[in-house]
Amino acid sequence: xxxxxxxxxxxxxxxxxxxxxxxxxxxxxxxxxxxxxxxxxxxxxxxxxxxxxxxxxxxxxxxxxxxxxxxxxxxxxxxxxxxxxxxxxxxxxxxxxxxxxxxxxxxxxxxxxxxxxxxxxxxxxxxxxxxxxxxxxxxxxxxxxxxxxxxxxxxxxxxxxxxxxxxxxxxxxxxxxxxxxxxxxxxxxxxxxxxxxxxxxxxxxxxxxxxxxxxxxxxxxxxxxxxxxxxxxxxxxxxxxxxxxxxxxxxxxxxxxxxxxxxxxxxx
Amino acid sequence: xxxxxxxxxxxxxxxxxxxxxxxxxxxxxxxxxxxxxxxxxxxxxxxxxxxxxxxxxxxxxxxxxxxxxxxxxxxxxxxxxxxxxxxxxxxxxxxxxxxxxxxxxxxxxxxxxxxxxxxxxxxxxxxxxxxxxxxxxxxxxxxxxxxxxxxxxxxxxxxxxxxxxxxxxxxxxxxxxxxxxxxxxxxxxxxxxxxxxxxxxxxxxxxxxxxxxxxxxxxxxxxxxxxxxxxxxxxxxxxxxxxxxxxxxxxxxxxxxxxxxxxxxxxxxxxxxxxxxxxxxxxxxxxxxxxxxxxxxxxxxxxxxxxxxxxxxxxxxxxxxxxxxxxxxxxxxxxxxxxxxxxxxxxxxxxxxxxxxxxxxxxxxxxxxxxxxxxxxxxxxxxxxxxxxxxxxxxxxxxxxxxxxxxxxxxxxxxxxxxxxxxxx
Numbered sequence: 093x094x095x096x097x098x099x100x101x102x103x104x105x106x107x108x109x110x111x112x113x114x115x116x117x118x119x120x121x122x123x124x125x126x127x128x129x130x131x132x133x134x135x136x137x138x139x140x141x142x143x144x145x146x147x148x149x150x151x152x153x154x155x156x157x158x159x160x161x162x163x164x165x166x167x168x169x170x171x172x173x174x175x176x177x178x179x180x181x182x183x184x185x186x187x188x189x190x191x192x193x194x195x196x197x198x199x200x201x202x203x204x205x206x207x208x209x210x211x212x213x214x215x216x217x218x219x220x221x222x223x224x225x226x227x228x229x230x231x232x233x234x235x236x237x238x239x240x241x242x243x244x245x246x247x248x249x250x251x252x253x254x255x256x257x258x259x260x261x262x263x264x265x266x267x268x269x270x271x272x273x274x275x276x277x278x279x280x281x282x283x284x285x286x287x288x289x290x291x292x293x294x295x296x297x298x299x300x301x302x303x304x305x306x307x308x309x310x311x312x313x314x315x316x317x318x319x320x321x322x323x324x325x326x327x328x329x330x331x332x333x334x335x336x337x338x339x340x341x342x343x344x345x346x347x348x349x350x351x352x353x354x355x356x357x358x359x360x
Numbered sequence: 361x362x363x364x365x366x367x368x369x370x371x372x373x374x375x376x377x378x379x380x381x382x383x384x385x386x387x388x389x390x391x392x393x394x395x396x397x398x399x400x401x402x403x404x405x406x407x408x409x410x411x412x413x414x415x416x417x418x419x420x421x422x423x424x425x426x427x428x429x430x431x432x433x434x435x436x437x438x439x440x441x442x443x444x445x446x447x448x449x450x451x452x453x454x455x456x457x458x459x460x461x462x463x464x465x466x467x468x469x470x471x472x473x474x475x476x477x478x479x480x481x482x483x484x485x486x487x488x489x490x491x492x493x494x495x496x497x498x499x500x501x502x503x504x505x506x507x508x509x510x511x512x513x514x515x516x517x518x519x520x521x522x523x524x525x526x527x528x529x530x531x532x533x534x535x536x537x538x539x540x541x542x543x544x545x546x547x548x549x550x551x552x553x554x555x556x557x558x559x560x561x562x563x564x565x566x567x568x569x570x571x572x573x574x575x576x577x578x579x580x581x582x583x584x585x586x587x588x589x590x591x592x593x594x595x596x597x598x599x600x601x602x603x604x605x606x607x608x609x610x611x612x613x614x615x616x617x618x619x620x621x622x623x624x625x626x627x628x629x630x631x632x633x634x635x636x637x638x639x640x641x642x643x644x645x646x647x648x649x650x651x652x653x654x655x656x657x658x659x660x661x662x663x664x665x666x667x668x669x670x671x672x673x674x675x676x677x678x679x680x681x682x683x684x685x686x687x688x689x690x691x692x693x694x695x696x697x698x699x700x701x702x703x704x705x706x707x708x709x710x711x712x713x714x715x716x717x718x719x720x721x722x723x724x725x726x727x728x729x730x731x732x733x734x735x736x737x738x739x740x741x742x743x744x745x746x747x748x749x750x751x752x753x754x755x756x757x758x759x760x761x762x763x764x765x766x767x768x769x770x771x772x773x774x775x776x777x778x779x780x781x782x783x784x785x
Binding site (some may be wrong): 249316318319320321325341344345346348349350352353355356357358359 | 418431434435450453454455462463469473491494542643646731767
């Protein structure tokens with residue numbers, strides 16, 4: 093992205109223009125700032141939605157744009173009408189993966205929380221999305237059943253719900269997930285730290301990432317420009333923002349400076 | 361000044377034309393970025409942040425939105441030491457070290473980058489002297505001592521950091537000469553209206569400059585002859601003949617109306633103005649900025665937007681025709697910002713007035729009851745800024761000898777070329 097330097101708009105190449113997808117603003121948006129997908133998988137009531145919510149909160153607080161695709165919510169709109177046959181479940185995953193990729197392409201972090209029981213479908217999602225972090229929310233069936241957040245296990249056991257994962261449908265554990273959280277042994281916060289730790293180690297997010305949504309290309313450019321001072325300088329700018337002062341100084345400091353400027357004859 | 365002469369002999373020298381306005385903060389910001397005041401949106405010490413009547417924000421380090429030369433050097437992996445370059449408070453992190461400028465509120469402020477530099481400097485040099493304190497004093501002997509002290513400390517810090525820090529680029533600004541000019545010009549310049557032969561400070565100028573030259577010599581001794589050196593100024597200096605009371609003129613001509621006639625000399629405050637009967641008001645300083653009260657733009661605007669150009673032309677003609685008390689022409693120039701800058705970011709003034717070729721300053725106060733004054737409204741001041749300052753460059757790839765046509769805006773590109781930034785060589 094060295095080409096994207098000062099006077100960016102003037103120097104946008106045709107190749108870059110071709111990659112503009114929204115066609116509305118004339119800004120180069122695609123390919124400069126990509127998101128990634130955190131894919132939660134696990135049994136019903138294993139804790140996927142809880143962790144997805146916590147993660148979304150943490151990443152949003154870190155300045156990233158985040159969208160959560162919760163399995164239950166998705167099924168009310170995007171995949172409405174699909175059932176729980178293997179074919180329908182795969183189609184459900186395929187659509188979630190498609191949307192995740194789209195979000196990623198526009199710089200949004202997608203967090204999915206769907207059971208996604210079949211390994212092959214998850215692997216296909218991984219291949220389709222590319223920027224993919226699989227989090228296995230591991231929780232023994234009996235613990236999940238005991239939690240039974242939505243009362244579905246009970247209904248499944250009573251035969252009221254067919255093809256219920258863990259009861260009458262299989263759940264294929266991931267073989268090589270990026271992160272495994274043990275929700276029967278860890279607190280949600282501990283699990284969250286584990287996930288965030290991985291995201292940092294793998295370079296998806298940065299330690300101390302400041303709460304501002306900067307496009308990746310800009311971060312890289314500013315890092316080159318400011319070197320080791322990058323984090324502090326961004327923090328510095330943000331604290332000025334937080335102070336709400338255009339000058340980045342406190343009122344008492346302003347008065348001191350004004351006195352000096354008057355004394356020196358610069359003002360009257 | 362043998363040390364400065366030595367640099368001149370082995371390098372290039374000449375006048376350095378400043379920007380309009382040739383005022384400390386915009387000028388240094390322009391020099392270190394290579395961008396003009398319009399591109400930076402920095403038109404003075406304070407700039408309108410919106411179109412309200414009192415929305416003036418002090419230009420601080422954050423106001424400089426374009427990369428400085430040390431930002432660019434840092435991006436290229438090179439280290440800088442930057443001391444006292446306005447506007448540099450609050451100090452911005454950089455690859456290297458920074459001590460902020462005279463806009464630092466006090467020695468209690470965090471004025472260094474990194475923060476650990478502050479205790480180190482204070483342990484060695486005592487309290488950091490951002491500037492000459494109590495500048496508007498009549499105790500000139502004490503003032504002169506303080507001017508010397510500021511210069512001595514600034515050079516001592518520069519020598520110390522030059523010796524102890526790792527750097528590729530070192531820049532520091534000493535405000536001493538400027539303070540000397542403002543405080544002591546009348547004692548030295550026989551053409552100054554207040555000059556008195558045999559005054560006790562006739563030697564202040566030559567003595568200070570000899571002292572300054574010794575400081576330059578000591579610093580050159582530390583950095584060695586293989587280091588390229590630039591000596592530059594953000595503006596020149598000249599005697600001040602008087603001041604134009606811009607708001608008194610605007611009142612007299614019917615452009616500005618106050619709610620009540622001022623009882624004494626006082627700063628013009630927005631609350632004093634009858635905005636429904638005011639078309640223009642001005643700021644004081646070494647030059648003047650004039651703002652129009654435009655309908656739909658200012659809170660209580662009265663000037664129809666369609667009438668703005670006509671009004672600006674009228675004001676330009678009126679102010680440029682205004683001579684001294686005796687009606688003698690003084691050479692005032694009034695600019696539209698768009699004449700000066702290809703782009704004008706932020707909220708530029710509607711007009712920029714340079715009175716009497718800078719032999720005259722602008723007084724913004726009201727209650728003077730006249731348009732001209734020979735006394736400054738903010739205390740004794742004998743000098744104004746001149747459009748051109750000076751430069752000496754030694755060790756840079758430039759033709760030797762005197763060079764004309766150098767501009768302050770050429771310095772950043774010159775440095776970029778020296779350091780081969782952006783593929784320049």
